[in-house]
Amino acid sequence: MAGERVKESNRSNAFVVSARKRAMQKLAKIAGESILFSVAAFVAVIVLFIFFFVARDAVPFFQIRGFSEFFTSSNWYPADEPGEFGALAIIYGSLMVTLGSAMIAVPMGVAAAICLSDILPFSVRQYAKPVIEMLAAIPSVAFGFFALVVLAPLMQNSGGPMLMWAWWILVSPFLLLAVIVGSDLLTSSIKEEKRRQKSYVLLLILFSLIAVVLLFKVGSVLNGIQILTGTNALNVSIILSFMALPTIVSVSEDALQAVGRDIREGSYALGATRAETIIKTILPAASSGILAAVILGIMRALGETMVVWMASGNSSHIPEPWFNYLEAIRTLTATIAGDMGEADQVTGSARFHVLFAMGLLLLIISFISNFVSERIVVRQRKTLSGQ
Amino acid sequence: MNIGTRKILDRSFTAVGIGSIIVMALALMVVVVPIVSNGIGAIFFTGTVEHRKMLHAEFNRGERQNLASEVASSERYRTKVYEMLSAFDAELETMEPEKKAQYDSKYSQVKTALHALLGPLPGDMVPMLTRFKYGQTRWEKAEEKLHELLYESKWDNSNPDIMGKEYFVSRAVAFEGTSLAALFPYVKNNIExxxxxxxxxxxxxxxxxSVDSHFFGGIWPEIQGTFFLAMGAMLFAFPLGVIAAIYFTEYAKPGFLNSMLRSANSTLAGVPSIVFGMFGLAFFINTLRVSESKSVIAGSLTLAIMILPTIIRAAEEAILAVPKTYREASLSLGSTKWNTIATVILPAALPGILTGGVISLGRAAGETAPIIFTAAVSVGSAIGLADVFSSPTPALSWNIYNLASEHEAAAQIRHVQYGMVLALVTIVLLLNLSAIVLRARISKKLKG
Known part of the structure; x- marks a missing residue:
């Protein structure tokens, strides 16, 4: 800025410019900058407008019906006369699929991010990144169509065997690892080498037996499960996790990259393996950034409409038992999308405004989580640069 | 822990990471492969003479003479079927009332199946709906209908513990001893x-x-609607986004106001897409009244504010990636700040800005939730450019939902749905692919 000022004064000495013209130039500069500013501020105005207009149509609902019914009852009969507007089951459905997708997407996403930032060589990474971008680019309605037309019939017809195979494929490697590590940890306190090895082998055999029994017992239970409807919370959770993955991977990869080389090299110098370096030093250092990534990913799942609308079954009740992912559920977003068409005809009624109340709820949740994740990222940047 | 275990842990850790990337790639494949393989079937398929009849009647396409000779040769074989039907009609008249009643319902099922397979039977009234005017236009559907004609589907509910099982009974057996029994083997042997x-x-x-809500015909109205909506959104969002990015990178001074504006940007990026739809309805349509009800312009505006944050971010990154030396060289030549931005920085950042724009275009084309209440209708013809201010439009994303979930015969037009999904995914992925290629070029160029 200082350089610019010097330059300007030089120019005014070199060329004789009338005071009027200089004033005009200054005015033009101010005008230009204020135009730029107003465009930039436009975004903030939009955000305020969104809050205002959604809230404006949400408030009448609470004026008509009060708060308690909306949050505590699960009787959702908006079309009745008089209607019932208990959204508890719907809120619960939203939370359920969000949690389900997070349980799939968070471990996978963080593992993939670690892999991308620390394990894979650059040449492979070049091909992995477009895959993630493609996954992010596929329109939600295409995912929804896949969930409804391909995955749902598959689940309904051969859900049990699918669950069994998923259990075997996913869990057996981890069980094997747990057996090896567990027996090693338990025997590590034994000083005498020969006795230690003997008990290690014994424990190994014992644990493997238990693991195999567990695998087959749970597998056969899963195999016997009959999924009554393919459009259920599990289906939606799986698809939503695909959609949340790209966000989680790219944001947490950024967080991992932000952890400097020196920390990594310090850990390697102390003799740690790569896994130990990542788990014990890099992950703690990047943990807040990863948390931000998880929040953003979860928000993507919570705010997603088309997949849940098409493939969640849209039945407004709390599953029995409460963790039964094989039942149809209904979410906030799907309710808004599905009911607005009919409620629009009766603008001004509680039936219309309740949907805006749901929208406001979503908006507030997304605002808070966005705010929190942003704070977290800022704080991480500060601590890392402070070191 | 002993060193062997540590090594195993280390390797398995690597395996988990690589495994999850492979799972992601597989997930992409699992979703894309059925869409592509089935979607292609909307364009490349084994069509029957009914398809060519339909094309000629509805779109005036195909050679009249060829078609006439084809129809004549197929009619030769069909007349025999119709003769059998009338023979059975005559036989029914002579039957005793109880026996006749026994055959009646089964006979009407046969007639319905034949109608679905071959089109209207002689003596039927001319159907009102186009879907009933033709037989099966696609061979694989014709085979399904043939099966329906030959076998009656029944459900075995004898075991109450498990779900009912479907099983099939040959219809020929039911008509054993009548003149109709010969029809089934005849149709089976001569269907081709x-x-x-x-x-x-x-x-x-x-x-x-489309003809008769997508039973026949194509998806041009949807493609055009998607194009209008996405381009309209870009028209609003791109200039605004680039200007805002210039402000943020070149003019904004760090401070409370600036950080507020930035938070606003990321808040806007995090708003659920359905809430944009509600906002579009409440603001653009119910308050500003840009149009009477749903319209392309309202949908475009809604999509525009949805993609605005993405464009701003991409443009900011592109501008920041321009080497500092460019700027300094320009300023040292006595150029003003604005002149530097307009003639040096923006041209250098343009490919990067365009990349962000192209990705946003794809996002706008693929989104459904914001246009549900603001722009989309399920049936309709392609609209003219002049109508964008007043009329809603069908769009790929919305119609995929509509055909798959709300269409009265969703299972019968799976090929159209797959075709639509493929069209949408192709548009979006091509846009993204071009963005990826563009970006790779830029990074190569900047590296020198």
Missing amino acids: KMLLPEFTVYWGFITDS
């Missing part, structure tokens, strides 16, 4: 001669408008 299947390439799927 009656329908004349041949490999068909139907590019009209992309360029035709």
Whole structure:
């Protein structure tokens, strides 16, 4: 800025410019900058407008019906006369699929991010990144169509065997690892080498037996499960996790990259393996950034409409038992999308405004989580640069 | 822990990471492969003579003489079926009332199946809906309908513990001893001669408008609607986004106001897409009244504010990636700040800005939730450019939902749905692919 000022004064000495013209130039500069500013501020105005207009149509609902019914009852009969507007089951459905997708997407996403930032060589990474971008680019309605037309019939017809195979494929490697590590940890306190090895082998055999029994017992239970409807919370959770993955991977990869080389090299110098370096030093250092990534990913799942609308079954009740992912559920977003068409005809009624109340709820949740994740990222940047 | 275990842990850790990337790639494959393989079937398929009849009648396409000779040769085989039907009609008249009643319902099922397979039977009234005017236009559907004609589907509910099982009973057995019994083997043996299947390439799927809510015809109205909506959104969002990015990178001074504006940007990026739809309805339509009800312009505006944050971020990154030396060189030549931005920085950042724009265009084309309440209708013809201010439009994303979930015969037009999904995914992925290629070029160029 200082350089610019010097330059300007030089120019005014070199060329004789009338005071009027200089004033005009200054005015033009101010005008230009204020135009730029107003465009930039436009975004903030939009955000305020969104809050205002959604809230404006949400408030009448609470004026008509009060708060308690909306949050505590699960009787959702908006079309009745008089209607019932208990959204508890719907809120619960939203939370359920969000949690389900997070349980799939968070471990996978963080593992993939670690892999991308620390394990894979650059040449492979070049091909992995477009895959993630493609996954992010596929329109939600295409995912929804896949969930409804391909995955749902598959689940309904051969859900049990699918669950069994998923259990075997996913869990057996981890069980094997747990057996090896567990027996090693338990025997590590034994000083005498020969006795230690003997008990290690014994424990190994014992644990493997238990693991195999567990695998087959749970597998056969899963195999016997009959999924009554393919459009259920599990289906939606799986698809939503695909959609949340790209966000989680790219944001947490950024967080991992932000952890400097020196920390990594310090850990390697102390003799740690790569896994130990990542788990014990890099992950703690990047943990807040990863948390931000998880929040953003979860928000993507919570705010997603088309997949849940098409493939969640849209039945407004709390599953029995409460963790039964094989039942149809209904979410906030799907309710808004599905009911607005009919409620629009009766603008001004509680039936219309309740949907805006749901929208406001979503908006507030997304605002808070966005705010929190942003704070977290800022704080991480500060601590890392402070070191 | 001993060193061996540590090594195993280390390797398995690597395996988990690589495994999850492979799972992601597989997930992409699992979703894309059925869409592509089935979606192609909307254009390349084995079409029957009914398809060519339909094309001629509805779109005035195909050679009249060829078609006439084809129809004549298929009619030769069909007349025999119709003769059998009338023979059975006559036989029914002579039967005792109880026996007749016994056959009546089964006979009407046969007639319905034949109608679905071959089109209206002689003596039927001319159907009101186009879907009933033709037989099966696609060979694989014709085979399904043939099965329906030959076998009656029944449900075995004898075991109450498990779900009912479907099983099939031959219809020929039911008509044993009547003149109709000969019909079933005859149709089975001569179906190809009656329908004349041949490999068909139907590019009209992309360029035709739909006939009778997508039973026949193509998806042009949807493609055009998607194009209008996405381009409209870009028209609003791109200039605004680039200007805002210039402000943020070149003019904004760090401070409370600036950080507020930035938070606003990321808040806007995090708003659920359905809430944009509600906002569009409440603001653009109910308050500003940009149009009476749903319209392309309202949808475009809604999509525009949805993609605005993405464009701003991409443009900011592109501008920041321009080397500092460019700026300094320009300023040292005595150029003003604005002149530097307009002549040096923006041209250098343009490819990067365009990349962000292209990705946003794809996002706008693929989004459904914001246009549900603001722009989309399920049935409709392609609209003219002049109508964008007043009329809603069908759009790919919305119509995929509509055909798959709300259409009265969703299971019968799976090929159209797959074709639509493929069209949408192709548009979006091509846009993204071009963005990826563009970006790779830029990074190469900047590296020198």
